[in-house]
Amino acid sequence: MNIPFATVKLHSEDTFGEAKLVADDAYNLAKEICRRFNEFPAELKR
Numbered sequence: 001m002n003i004p005f006a007t008v009k010l011h012s013e014d015t016f017g018e019a020k021l022v023a024d025d026a027y028n029l030a031k032e033i034c035r036r037f038n039e040f041p042a043e044l045k046r
Contacts, residue, residue, distance in 0.1 A: 008026060 008022065
């Protein structure tokens, strides 16, 4: 399930080239958020 929680606005006219440059960083950020969210599932149930 994908839940959008933010939008990324590019500062250089929202071009595809700029989006392509930041796509890897955005993907790595999403993976890190997912990893940290799933790291302590017992604490979330309290």
